[in-house]
Amino acid sequence: MRCGIFVQEPPSTAVVDAIYTVADVLNVHEVWILEGRFHLLLEGGWSIALSSDSAERIRVETCHHGVPEGVCSWTRAHDRLRLVELTERMSRIAETV
Secondary structure (H helix, E strand, O other): OOOOOOOOOOOOOHHHHHHHHHHHHHHHEEEEEEEEEEEEEHHHHEEEEEEEOOOOOOEEEEEEOEEEEEEEEEEOOHHHHHHHHHHHHHHHHHOOO
């Protein structure tokens, strides 16, 4: 099942693809936008947040109630395997806190 993304200014295709990839990995069907980050919600107020830069990189970070918690990493926008690995690792970090 695909998640729905509704924003006033659409994100790049690379970001949309990354959101769908992470949503599939986490089995999440909602995405929230806060301060330029796309948050895919986990339990306990945690989320995996995605954002991008002009160099077509995706920033992946863990957030608690929308606030970054210092765990972040970057991947190239089209490196799906690395994105999946980062998502799995960061979701485990959020589960252990």
